[in-house]
Amino acid sequence: MALDVVLWGVLTLFATGAAAVAGARRGSTSTFVYAVALVVSMVALCMAVWTLLVDPAATPTVSLPIGLPWLGAHFRLDALAAAFLVVVNLGGATASLYGLGYGRHEEEAGRVLPFFPAFLGGMNLVVLADDAFTFLMAWEFMSLTSWALVMAHHRQPGNARAGYIYLLMASLGTLSLLLAFGLLAGPAGSYTFDAIRNTQLSTTVATAVLALTLLGAGSKAGLVPLHVWLPLAHPAAPSHVSALMSGVMTKVAVYGFVRIAFDLMGPPTWWSGGVVLLFGGASAVLGVLHALMEHDLKRLLAYHTVENIGIIFIGLGLGLAFAANDMRGAAALATTAALFHVFNHSVFKSLLFFGSGAVLRSTGERDMERLGGLIHRMPYTAFAFLIGSAAISALPPFNGFVSEWLTFQAILLSPQLPQWVLKFLVPAIGGLLALSAALAAACFVKAFGITFLGRARTSLAQDARETDRLSLGAMFVLVVLCLVAGVLPAYFIDALAPVVQGLVGAQMPRQSAFAWLTIVPIAESRSSYNGLLLFVLIAVAASLAAYVIHRWASHASRRSAPWDCGFPDASAATQYTAGSFAQPIRRVFGSVVFRAREEIDMPQPGDSRPARLHVHLHDLLWDTLYAPVAKAVGITADVLNRVQFLTIRGYLTLVSGALVALLVILAVWQ
Amino acid sequence: MAVILDILVQLGQLLLVLLLAPLLTGYVRKIKAHLLRRRGPDLIQPYRDLHKLLRKEVVLADNASWVFRTAPYLIFATTWVAAALVPTFATGLVFSPAADLIAIVALLGSARFMLALAGLDVGTSFGGIGSSREMMIASLAEPALLMIAFTLSLLAGSTQLSSVATYMAGPAVGLRVSLAMALVGLVMVAIAENARIPVDNPATHLELTMVHEAMILEYSGRHLAVIEAAASLKLLLYLSIIGCVFAPWGVAVAGEGFAAYAASLPAYVIKLAAGGFLLAVFETVIAKMRVFRVSEFLGAALMLALLAALLLFVSRGT
Structure with a gap:
């Protein structure tokens, strides 16, 4: 039943997309398209949640007589598909709600409206596909519709190049997946996933399949060094589409990897875990370092996606390594951490892109150096963005911390792995993960602090206005989810249990059974975390302190000019900028990673031109891998x-x- | 009844850390003054300062937002909660399963996040300089601290501070290279995180070298008092962690009754005094370093911590 409903919903989305072509010039089309997308996503979300919570064991299948004549199109809704369906449709529903308000002011409506529902439908189909042909068709459909959305504002400088690189990388990815499925299907050419599951792979073929899958799914997810298109393409699209691409489409790519590496390929090998870990660790640190050097708000967020994909792949790599050594409990912990981070990242990354979209709409500016002080003009957006920033920086009591904490717990189980390579690799990856968490906090202090705090740097920021209510509604739904998943993680972990059971053959202990909703990954004496208690304690302690002080000490306050050590300067240009904020970190890390060079251009005495500081950064991966090609x-x-x-x-x-x-x-x- | 008693003991620790923290700060100042052959302020001077600040009115900069006004309370609350979850005189208190060492590190991260944002809120150059440098320092100190947490938890088989303290007090622990490296790393991180010499100087307003003071430059009155209290709590927290892990003697186990607490409380105070004394001596004999040397200092701490963890990863298991 649930599967049929979702498939009908996808059909409705496609029909809406086609109808939007006809009515693109009319003003009401926007409302119609987003309303339909919202309703369909909500229904599909309910179906997915219901499947996951109530009936995860039933795996309904549908086969339709479309596609290849001897194959048909197969669809299946198992627990894994249901979990990713939740992510896709939660992102779809909030993006549609946001689009109801935000999309009304779209200048190029005809270039966005037909593709938006089609893109949503394509992502749903990828997750539901149960044979290689349908999977690849849906995957390519998803790529092309998102490419069309990236090119919506194709006359803006840089967007055409972004679209071009995206198209190249997407083709490369699909080609790799095509070859991977070819190898998986074997000479008999049985393309249904059931047949593929029953095929035994030789070591050589398994190696090739893993490499091709990493290339195909990894390029779509934004794994370093295949990430180059992502920070160009995601920001180029309209903001709610950016949210979908960064928050949801990268997760569909993760789904592709999980489906092939955990489900279709059969028992994993330990070195496959090691390779995935290596790519994950590199993505986590390089992603956040790139983000720190970035002054374009949306591009900063896109680079952060690279970091979070890295964290997800670290969890998946650990899961593979543990599963290969038959350490089922540990594998379940690592995989749960990765899947929980998939959900969490989709929530806070959508939220942050919505916030940046609101800023973009009210100021027309993405460059942080030209913003500032928006908290006074856009208080609700600022609050939502602040919560999103805290969540993505893995700060308790929000959700990002819980999944990173679970990943750390999985890393701490790895000394029991028998392979020496992994014994050396895993603690190093743990160090990289710790480093990326700390750098992420620095990055979001910069992103929030420079954009929303301080004084307005230009008149654009000075005249900003709060965004519309529907957009705010979408943001606050996600704010609530950030907090709920952070303080009540036990229910989310339990919901993921059937998924993990299907992937690695074990699951974490039932979390909601523990007293006070504490989460206990292995044993109480080993480690435990209680977000709810921390949240309540912090709230009580803060309110108590504020109450006691205001009641018995003093509550008088007065406004005055800033003190600034006695030298306050009226010019907003004397504030710290994004560039100056990142300068210490650039000096510490950038000289190696980016070959950062600072050049001071000091005019001669008598020359009236201003002195300048030029910073040169190199993207070494681009220079060594892509530029020669x-x-x-x-x-x-x-x-x-x-x-x-x-x-x-x-x-x-x-x-x-x-x-x-x-x-x-x-x-x-x- | 037993639960109520447990909660009362936990609340007792909450109050204890809050009341002891300014005393510890005053004590360190006093020792430092003595080492410089000054008489120094009274031990209870920090309480007087807090009392004075609390009663003063707050002067807010013109464009300070709600972030600036709520941040002090949130910083104070997170630090206080973190300090209350570290074993001081007793392990296994009723709230201690709420957060392990990793979560305590992250709680301090939350406090720092708010403080750095508060530094940027008014839009002055000094606030920015402080926030930017603080986040640079944290970007090295936090991973170092997490790697130390890894090292301890690999040894003790737990990230729970109570279990770590019990393990360290037990017979199974011997002299280990990893532990020594973790201790050195932890002390270096503690110095950096608490804005002590040689990383930062808590007693200066010299523009080009300050980090912590630059962030809180615009604060006054009760806000400043709350932030100062949080800073004292943080110092107490770090000394408590070092004490409960590396000097785990005389720590009572929750539920042992008040006789055990009565014995362990003085032990805790003695440990704090010893830690504070060593800190004062160290601060007196060393010179402040340039800001960009800090990355080398903390890089060394990170490397030590990483090596400690790596050694254990390799030597543990079969």
Whole structure:
């Protein structure tokens, strides 16, 4: 039943997208499209939650006579699919609600409205697909519709390039997945997932499949070094679509990886866990360091997605490593941590993109250096963004901390792993994870502090106005979820239990059974955490302190000019900027990671031009991996370009030469 | 009845840390003054300061937002809760399962997050300099602290401070290289986190070197009092952690009754006094370093902690 309802919903979304093409010029179309998307997402969300909580064992299947004639299209709703369906449709519902308000002011409505529901539908289909063909079709459909949304504002500088790189990387990813499924299906070519599950893979094939899956799903998820398109493409789209791409589409990519690596490939090998851990650790640290150097609010958030994907993959890698060594309990803990972080990240990343969208709409500015002081003009958006920032920085009592805490607990179980490589690797990855958590806090102090606090740096920020109620509603739904998942994590972990059971064959102890809703991953004497108690204690202690002081000591206050050590300066330009805030961290980490160089341009005495500080950063991954490829393609194209302008004699020579060469090869071959 | 008694003991610890913290700050100041052959202020001077500040009116900068006004209470509350969850005179108190060492580190992170935001709120250059440097210091100190937590939990088989303290007091623990490295790392982190010399100087308003003081420059009156109390609590918290892990003697176990508490309380106070004395001596004999040397100092702490954890990862298990 649930599966049928969701499939009908997807059909409705596609129909709405088609209808939006016809009515794109009318003003009411926007409301219609987002309202339909909201209703469909809510229904699908309810179905997914119901499946996950009430009936996770039933795995309804549907096969439709579309697609390849001898295969058809297969769909299946198991616990794993249901969990990701929750993420997709929660993101879809809040983005639609946000779009109801935000999308009304869209200038290029005709370029957004048809693709938005289609994109949502595509993501739903990827999660439900039960054969390789349907999966790849849905995956490519999701890529292309999101590409169209990235290109919605194609005349803005940089967006065309972003779309181009995205299209290239998406094609590369789909190609890799196509090859991976080809290898998985084997020579018999059985493309249903059931048949693939029953196929035994040789070690060589398994290695190739894992590499191709990491390339395919990893490039879509934004795993370093395949992340280059992500910070370009995600910010280019309208903000609610950015939220969907960063918060949800990357999770669909994680789903693709989990489906193949945990479910279809059969028993994992320990080194596959090690490889995934390595990519995860690199993504976590490089993502956050890039984010710290970034002054564009939306691009900063996009780089942070890279970091969080890294954290998710660290959990998944640990899960694979533990499962390969038959340490079921530990594998369940690591996988639960990863899946919980999938949910958490989708919540707070959507929230933060919504906030940045509100800022963008009311100021027209994404550059933090030109914002500031928005907390006075946009108090509700500021509050929501603050909660999102605290959650993503893994601060208790919010949700981001719980999943990172669970990941740390899984890392602490790894000395029992028998492989020496993992014994050395895992603590190093733990160090990287700790580093990325601390840097994330620094990054969000910067993002929130420079954008919302301080004084307005330009008149744009000075004249900002609070965003509309529907957008705020979408943000506050997510704010509540950040807190609820943080203080009552036990219920979320229990909801994930059937998923983890299906993936690694074990689950964490039932958390809601422990006293006072404390979460206990392994044993009470080992580790425990109680977000609810911490939240209540902090709230009580803060209110008590405030009450006692205001009641018995003093509650008088007065406004005055800032003190600033006696030298207050009226100019807002004397504040710390995003660049100056990040400067100490750039000095400590950037000189190695980015080969950061500072250049001081000091005019001669008598010269009236201002002094300047230039900072040069290098993206070493781009320089070493992508630039040579792009250069080689360019050179080849230049060489081949000459072939276009030959004389008729030249062409005849070329054609006959090619013919002779082919005949010679054929003769030699025979 | 037993539960009520447990909760009462827990509340007793909440009050104890709150009341002891300013005394500890005053004591460290007194020792430092003596070492410089000054007489120094009274031991109870910090209480007088707090009392004075609490009764004064607050002068808010013109564009200070609600973040600036709520941050002090939140900073105070998080630090207080964290300090109350660390075993002081007794382990296994009723709230201690709420947060293990990792969660306590993260709670302090929450407090720092609010403080750094408060520093940016008014929009002055000094607030910014403080926040920016504080986050740079934290970006190294926090991972170091987490790696130390890893080391301890690998040894004791638990991230719960109570279990760690019980293990460290037991016979199973011997002299270990990892432990020594963890202790050195922890002391270095504690110095940096509490804004002590050589990383920061709590007694200066010299513009180019201050970190903590720069962030709270705009605070006055009761807000400043609450932040100062939080800073004292943080110092007490770090000394308590070092005490309960590396000097776990004379700690009572919850439920042993008031006779045991009566014996363990003086032991705790003696440990704090010894820690404070060593801190004062260390601060007196060393010079403040440049801000960009701090990264080397903390980088060394991080490396020590990482090595300690790595050694254990490799030597544990089969």
